[in-house]
Amino acid sequence: MTDSYNKYFDFCPQCGIEQFLFYRGRKYFKCCDCGYEFYFNMAASVVAIIRNDKNEVLFTIRRHDPAKGMLDLPGGFVDPGETAEAAIVREIKEELNLDVCEYRYIMSSPNEYPYGGFNYHTLDLVFECTVSDQENIAVADDVSGYRFINLREVNADEIGLESIRNIIAYLSEPEKPEQ
Ligand SMILES: [Zn+2]
Structure with a gap:
């Protein structure tokens, strides 16, 4: 579900928790705590x-x-x-x-x-x-x-x-x- 890209974006920009995971197949980051999503667009x-x-x-x-x-x-x-x-x-x-x-x-x-x-x-x-x-x-x-x-x-x-x-x-x- 996640890969090495995630090491550059460790922290959620909304709540600051260190569980901001890159869902490569779904093309966006998502915070495991507050649910904030950041789309990594082409x-x-x-x-x-x-x-x-x-x-x-x-x-x-x-x-x-x-x-x-x-x-x-x-x-x-x-x-x-x-x-x-x-x-x-x-x-x-x-x-x-x-x-x-x-x-x-x-x-x-x-x-x-x-x-x-x-x-x-x-x-x-x-x-x-x-x-x-x-x-x-x-x-x-x-x-x-x-x-x-x-x-x-x-x-x-x-x-x-x-x-x-x-x-x-x-x-x-x-x-x-x-x-
Ligand atoms: Zn968050």
Whole structure:
């Protein structure tokens, strides 16, 4: 019923008793004494597929852990109150200084994102994006570099996060129109 996640949340925030248990299957914490429940909700994030004129995909290099120095796709977490569409435009501007002029939703991919000793559950929403001028790329934020790679040549072992590996595997299937 409970697992090791619970060691980070020992005390009930309502009554303070040390019996605040994580019900993983039911996705929330519950106090054994006062019954207070805290839902551990999944976070939404957005991922961009940006291609150059050779149909290569823009991969970013992760500046920070988890998976520092490994390949990633541009994107990030959706802010509270923000749409996924606004988030993809904002993140691509922040990370790459590129202006998204068109986007098309493709798929979603669940992920577990370890941070601060905790595994955050996320759902990556993938958009194929067209940008106004690829010459303007300037990496910033949590990106330390970028590479354009043909999906047929990308090494999955160089991709840091499982959800991104799953997205690339999906896009690399030969029957997909994106390929
Ligand atoms: Zn309580």
